[in-house]
Amino acid sequence: MCPGKRMEQPSPDVLHYKDKELVSSLLLQLNHLRKERILTDVVLCCGDTELACHRNVLVSSSPYFHAMFCSSFQESVQPRVVLRGMPPEVLSTVVDYVYTGAANITADLALPLMQAASMLQYGRLFEACSAFLQTQLGAENCLDMLRLAEALHCGSLRERAREVTARCFPAVAASDDFPEISLAELTDVLGDDRLCAGEEQVFETVLAWVRHNAPARSGALHGLFSKLRLRHVHPTYLVQFMAGEPLVRASPLCLELIEAAQRLLFSIGAAPCPSVIDDMWDSPRREACHEALVLVGGRKNGQQTSREALLFDEVTQQWQSLAKLPVRLYRASYACVQGVLYVLGGLVVSTGSRVGTPSDAVYTLSLKTNQWRAAEPMLAPHYAHQSVSHMHFLFTLGGLAVDGQLSGTVERYNTMFNQWETMAPMPSPVLHPAVAAHDQRIYVIGGEDAEQNPVRMIQVYHMARNLWCKIETRMVKNVCAPAAVIDDKIYIVGGYTRRTIAYDTKANRFVKCESMKDRRMHHSATAINNKLYVTGGRYINNHDVIKDSDGFDCYDPESDAWSSKGKLPYRLFDHGSVPLIGVSAGKSFTS
Template identity: 80%
Template sequence: MCPGKRMDQPSPDVLHYKDKQLVSSLHLQLNLLRKEGVLTDVVLCSEDTELPCHRNVLAASSPYFHAMFCSTFQESSQPRVVLKGISAEALRAVLDYVYTGAVSITAELVLPLMQTSSMLQYGRLFEACSTFLQTQLGVENCLGMMRLAEALHCASLRERACEVAARCFPALTASDDFPGLSLAELTDMLGDDRLCAGEEQVFETMLTWIQHDLLGRRGSLHDLFRRLRLRHIHPTYLFQFVASHPLVQASPPCAELIEAVQRLLFSMDAAPCPGAMEEAWDSPRRDSCREALVLVGGRKNGRQTSRETLLYDSASEQWQGLAKLPVRLYRASCAYVQGVLYVLGGLVVSAASNKTGTPTDAVYTLSLKTNQWRAGEPMLAPHYAHQSVSSLHFLFTLGGVTPDGQLSGAVERYNTMFSQWEGMAPMPNPVLHPAVAAHDQRIYVFGGEDAEQNPVRMIQVYHMVRNLWCKIETRMVKNVCAPAAVIEDKIYIVGGYTRRMIAYDTKANRFVKCQNMKDRRMHHSATVINNKLYVTGGRYITNQDVIEDSDGFDCYDPTSDTWSSKGKLPHRLFDHCSVPLICVSSKFLT
């Protein structure tokens, strides 16, 4: 019996053996044969250089050489093949790559190597050259790289160069190469969803490019103008600077687009128009925009009314402070329109008392560009504990409490373009602490409580264009001190002395049950950024029915119907405001 073999162990019928060392050393041995000129059967010639090779190796490595040597082409039997338009150094590098699988790509070699690998159909080597060039990309050479990529038909390099150009657009427009862009190049760039620039800057850039060669380029305005996201230009700038520019006025297609935008804005119709208007009435450049969450005011650590303004950058997941409110405001409301944060009304509280306050009609605005608070146009009347929402360039304030302590159903609308307030149709049933959200030209007011603090089981819907209210009785609504937030066509009502969250489907006119929160929450805020719902602070009821202040920071993902913790707020906070900001670029977002 053979040692090490048991009698009861069956003998295999087949032994599958793989010599990994042979496979790994085969290329090395072939390369040695090539360098020694052994069994080589063809010489590749470039410039004054002759490089002996093996036809079978070349044919196996490239479709180009396979077609050359495995067909009736005359090169299939010629001992010498001259490759025109290829540098000797690049050809030598390609052959080293073919026989060893390795090559050293340098700045001096990359372009001829890329051209050679493209011609000889070595796709992976071609992409390796593209990868090297991508590492060298910067604002100073991205335009040249875009043109090189076009000439070489290199999609990966072109995509990366376009991305750099979009991200560095402000610096790129100041470069010496920018005026020399072709119309097609500039049109593609301005249409890029990743363009890191405000639409006002896009407009000014296209004017600068046209004025560099006014006679030759003025006819290109309409093609460029269609790349503007007109909906996201502030109306004041749109009508005072864009619409009044002589080039725009001299172009009938551009003037028609401006008129269409004007009709939509003044009719408050948020739906896009068909035809040419559809492109101009587009979403923001989402890939270059950054969404941030801002918290304003509230009661800090259960004691003091806060003046703080906190910004949360969802990309870095960091909190940072912005300029403080000029005064301490309690139960004010907030809204965001065209890059400006509005804080409206509330109770002005002194640092000394911090218990009582004076109702105010004051409005304060904050721009991230300046990080400074300014006084805005006051509301028509003082009120606090009211709600505010925005639509296009309009702000709406609803309800709240009047200076004499009465529950108010008043609705005021503010036109940010003309800085004018006007009274609108009042709510049918004044309520306190409802959940309020704006969607599709309508404002939805869910629940709340009446003057006797009884829950109101009703949805009140305001049609912005018609200035009319309607009411929907429903047993599904019983929320007090609960915020609402919109994601697509659903309005989420979050908590309100309960863990429950429900979503109202505005299209189907029905409620959908969502995953509960972990705590019974009230006096908190809910804001949507990046299509996720963020709930901040508030107060919660413990298992022992004790009310505690919260520094919680939780996130709800509607795609998975799940909650997750995002850590904690810088401090405990309730009765605060929260709004989403969409920033093209800001020193506060890094």
């Protein structure tokens, strides 16, 4: 090889050439030939419309035409082929699509064009019509579209129509067409987990449908009734309306479901679920029942006790203001039952005053009305106490009495019958423990005694037996640390420390979790959708100075990791946070 010269690359044996312009222009040329009737060999007819075409183009574009022209059918040799039942404008659109790959789909044309595309086996045109019809869906036509999708075996349109039907259920149920839907259609709609309606409204809709033709439809009531999620029906409605409805009382199977639900709702020590209600009782909530985080009360921006109530919607990732508390309450307790927020006791604080008066008052807030109401007061005033809920019961535990002395009192409130009663007191009264309810038991973990010494103990209250037991453990040393339950574990977060631990109630042991970023106390923790949300509180910075927090953090047990959810609208501590269930009906919560 000569110096300074590069080796030449060997010449290829084959050049793979592809003329892209030929492929793109071929259909245009064929369409020009069609319009000029050059080399056309068949005429497609419908009504007065006649369109000359090339058999080979039609055969290449559709299995339908392939079978027609490449078999022993008589159309294979006929110069004219009549396509019956097809509007002329639809045939013109189909032929234009075959020769150009383009079609103008309008509201008037979409349905017959989709039917033609289905018959002639133009799959992509069929899906294009489906996509267009999906954009036109609303409460007024979703049932018709659902039937169309079933008739044409169009999965994409059927799924979208079902979604709109579920999302717009109140409007759909109020439409003139709804009473005429079939039993199969109604059963399918009621079984959709995305249904945006409360169970009470679903029940009323079922009754209206049955009453529309009671002689023929009464026998279907049980099957429809079994689609209700009775777990999410308020006990008052269940007893006073559902159980008293004549159509329900005339059905032994419906009564069996009602009685099983009543036993589960009204008895703390209920027997295992009968098979008749198993699936319904354990079924997941409907998509409409969003579990939202609600913050209420507390000390705002380190100044005064707040009357604010805030709701965080995970869908929009936004905070929304709810109705303000009627009075300023400091160191109250908070719980929720059947989608209703309860604020119990606390110190009533007058504007400009730092001294409060112990209260026995109970206030409730429902997302349905966004209005505060007064409920039956507690048996005695309490503040710095704890409250938890189970079924339709509320329990308040401990705290400080009117004389400022540490109390071990336990009171139970029956929200169904609006009654308070005294239960067995705590063996060892404690202040600022971590409290959680799980599996018919209340766990009071740690806290401090009257001399402000940490209590290394778990106190367990058995609801059905009204009995307490104590478990001594060196793993417990928490004060002003909230608790929340996920699965069978009680998560205890912070309390003058960064530590997060989980108490496994089944194994009776503690599991260490990833620690928080800051030492936190007087904060709040709530479990929503199997994640732990920690809000506000006070923290100790690197200079050992206590600061108020506007932090909003999330702990995921699956990954054992913390993440920030941003900031609260203001700094907040000694507040309440609860997971409150509301029916969104396809819209955001009321702000």
